[in-house]
Amino acid sequence: MMDGTIEALIAVTLVGSLVVMAGSDRYAAKLATAWSLIPLVGSLGMWATYDATGNALLGGETAFTSRETWLGLGPLPDIEWFVGIDGISMPLVVLTTVLVTLALVSAWTPIDERQSQFYGLVLFLEAGLLGVFTALDFFVWFVFWEAVLVPMYFLIGVWGGPRRKYAAIKMFVYTNIASLVMFVGYTALVFGLGDAVSTFAMPETAEALVVENVQPDALAFVGAETLKVAAFAAMFAGFAVKVPVVPVHTWLPDAHVEAPTPVSVLLAGVLLKMGTYALLRFNFTMLPDVARANMPIIAAFAVISIIYGAMLALAQTDLKRIVAYSSVSSMGYVILGLAAYTLYGVGGATFQMISHGLISGLMFMAVGVIYNTTHTRMVTDMSGMASKMPYTVGILIAGAFGYMGLPLMSGFAAEFYVFLGAFQAGAFDVANYNLMPAFTAVAMFGIVIVAGYLLFAMQRTLFGEFSLETDYEVGRAPLHDIAPLAVLLVLIIALGSQPEIFFEMIREASGPVADLVGGGA
């Protein structure tokens, strides 16, 4: 069956990308921004008419589903064109379209060369991201997954800062090797299932593994009993690079520091979520028994990412590096929530993906707006910016408090859900889960460190007498720089005070995952 909605969404974005790239530099910015409204309005329309139930991989009814056999591979499982949306992917699709439009607007000031290529590549990136969040066949998904890397490589490598080539190559090679490891792990798992699956459709694999409880056969030199663990480890390693989880995070600060503002916004706002989304869909949905048995290790990775990432942010003096490292810390909460296997844990993790997308997007944009006029991001180079750029700074302060988890902003809702879910897991009658409250309490100390480094940085750069080391004239930012910040702030507050906007559908799709281990407590 073919629904066509998702195909239209991706196709229109892709066409836009080609049109913009073929067009002139003069109107590329406005054209791309206007064009990006089509997928934006489209995704909002999909949200309005969305009618999915349950989890896409665990027997739920997806919305806008298309499923046709694409390539028959004889004895191997078939490849299908299979896309659809459930309560986990819907918010991510909306996040993508919203952030892309806002990022395009934020590019108007800083991007002044090869504009048609820049804006075209951003739309190409968007098409890839939409594919990642909607594909339900592993091969289709993997194609989109890899397709995202290509525009990202050029966006950093061409429009980036002084060390852009190093950063772009590092990002590309690092994440590509990770993809390879993950690919091998997953295909081994599917081949190990043998006749139990006839296609690469993810729901079929999930069903075979968790509903029918098929044990994969031995494959090559990997024994039957270790195949699941090995596949889990390979996939976890592969996705962890994308998230990123400490210790495979070092590509991220380099990429962020070199990337231009709009690219940083999309990198932190959406690309990192590919990693956690994949962890949720593959590792935690398909191999819950492995996740359960290794919960202390996974939770330890989460806690280390949170605390160590926050400590690294504390040591930085470049505003963008501070925000970049704080992403490492924030994404750790997602891992913690997933490891908990409670409704609030898994749902909160998903909610945190959305929330962090908005808040880190806001922070990168605000830092970018300041950089546009100061041409420096070093904390030590400026002070008293509040008196020069009152609106930008006002929104930056609000965003920083959002990052610190101020209630009535989305970050608090997400973190509270994760903490509550992780704590509740302590009541499971499963080995080691009684330790979860202790892991949670340690992880929560992240909220103190984040307040520390953001307040220190704000005090030094925003307050006090105005001074600036560089010789640029500092003036108020143009309206089109501030407008995307204001939109994000409104969204953050809306989601924080009325989290049910997304949390209702997220719960619908997260519940079945939570039930895999402990139940929806």
Added chain:
Amino acid sequence: MAGELAFDIAPAIVALPFASFLVALALGNYMPKKGASAGIAATAGSLVLSLFALVTVAGGSTYQQDLFTWSAAEEVPLHFGIFIDPLSAMMLVIVSLIALLVHVFSLGYMNDEGETGLPRYYSELGLFTFSMLAFVMADNLLMAFMFFELVGLCSYLLIGFWFRQDGPPSAAKKAFLVTRFGDYFFLIGVVGIVATFGTARFVSTDGQTAFPVLAEEALVEGGHGVTTFLGFGPEAWFSILGLLVLGGVIGKSAQFPLHTWLPDAMEGPTPVSALIHAATMVAAGVYLVARMYGFYALLPTVLAIIALTGGFTALFAATMGVVKREIKQVLAYSTISQYGYMMLALGGGGYVAATFHLMTHAFFKALLFLGAGSVIIAMHHNEDMWDMGGLKNRMPVTYYTFLAGSLALAGIVPFAGFWSKDEVLYEVLVHGLGSAGTTGTMLLAAYAMGLVAVLFTGFYTFRMVFLTFHGEPRTETARDPEPVRWNVKVPLVVLGALATVAGVVNMVPVEKVLGIKGIDYLHQFLDPESELVTNLTAHHYGEVLHDVSGYTADATAFGSESVTVLVSAGLSLGLALAGVGLAYALYGRSPTPEEHTDKLGGLKTLWYNNYYQDEYQVWLASGLTLPLAKVADRFDQGIIDGVVNGVGRTSLTGGSYVKRIQTGIVTNYAALLALGLVALLLIVGVTGGWFA
């Protein structure tokens, strides 16, 4: 219950200040008084509605209403709701009254002084008032936590109001960070309570039972519906949860050792100090303990810790107040000390006494801060008391109202502070005498510290009064102070009257000694007979304290109850008068007093430097954590990223060797292909067992 008009319109109590926040933020620059008018109208409206609610509550009604759902997860739903009972109604009146007076006073302190950025100031005041009122009205712990945090945000913004200077932003940061450290524990406590009880409600509704009630059932009946964690039994686990929540209380209410932010917070505008100290930020902590007293009353260990923390803080802060030079610094330490008394009362089983002191303190401390603000205007923003003197005749309204506030703070009969402080000490004393074992001992120790602090309070308060208002003017400014206008005097007079007479709402000693029944109005008020709140009454708390925690009041230790009351009141009043007398002898008699505290020598240095509490906390942040972060950063750049780059380099170098086999000569490729095939066959053959 429902249907009462006062309750139906209660959401407006919080909505009005929020509207004034938005209006002042968006339109303040175009409004007369730069947004103050919006704030004054909004807080006046809140005050009227709060009084309406208070009257309705006094008539025996209470009200709980869910407003909206924050998470509809079936098993553990989370929501926002409002709850109006005697405690919250009383607090609503206090908060909206102080907020209104602070707004009016700000006309004189900010507008008349030609400050800039006023729309920001008034919008932040509106947000502050809104957050505190919503916190007070919260019907569950999670919502309370949320607005508790927003109160912290507003304090940050207002303390750092003068952001172009260096001091205020630094003080603001410290206030937020220190209280955030406390809130870290509080948040674990909230998460733990929700996970344990499946609800955060303070008050039971048709669908859900309140968590203090569930806790009581679990402890008394070995109950149900309660999950404990980490292998603890219910009593130990509840105590841990209680202590975790207490972390937030200690931070916000500036109790030892998290009190260090509060004196620095004097960097903010003085009207803000009045609001923070009397009715919002600092009051929030103590109010929270009172709000969930049904939970704390079950936990004798936690109660004893609360009492000891309170008693110690009361004394500890009072000693530092003795040597300060600046008028606002003295008041800052007196705030810490006075909240210590409230904690002492809560830990000592005096729920009503704590609430009473919370109320009287709100009046007299707001009065003293606004009085100090008036003095500061007069002195052209010089706060050093040694530059003042002789202001008594030059600003009589300020003097007499400030004097009323000082007498209340010192605890001199019949001013409001006497009655409340006396009841605090009395309650702790009788529970200390009556309770068996370590509980009794700890309460008596806490009582002793609270009692000694009375002497210090009397002394530092009147040292401040004499230095500021009496004797000869010591500077030109003090000889010719700037006059203040009605907008300063009216709030002072209103608060002066309240600080003088507010004690009449609860003259328990008079009732007990003279046998006049029925004048303990506050006791009756906090003991409502509404079905909704049977578990939230002073009477119920008393029963729980006795039955579960083993708190017993022994009022007859000195013979009859009247004698005990008189002994307790005599002791505290005597010590207060001794402190005042000593201050008079040292600073009040001579028209040109000397700094007698210099004779304290090393002790003065210790007190003046606040026991070096700041130093170790600053060291924890910038001497320990920051270097640790730098080490982590070096480790990350050097080791972890070093390995990544190392792997990258190795493969690049390897690649440059390997690429040499790409010679472009076909025969070479053919040879390689053949070799490869042979190798592959060999491998397959060996592993496949062809040669076996």
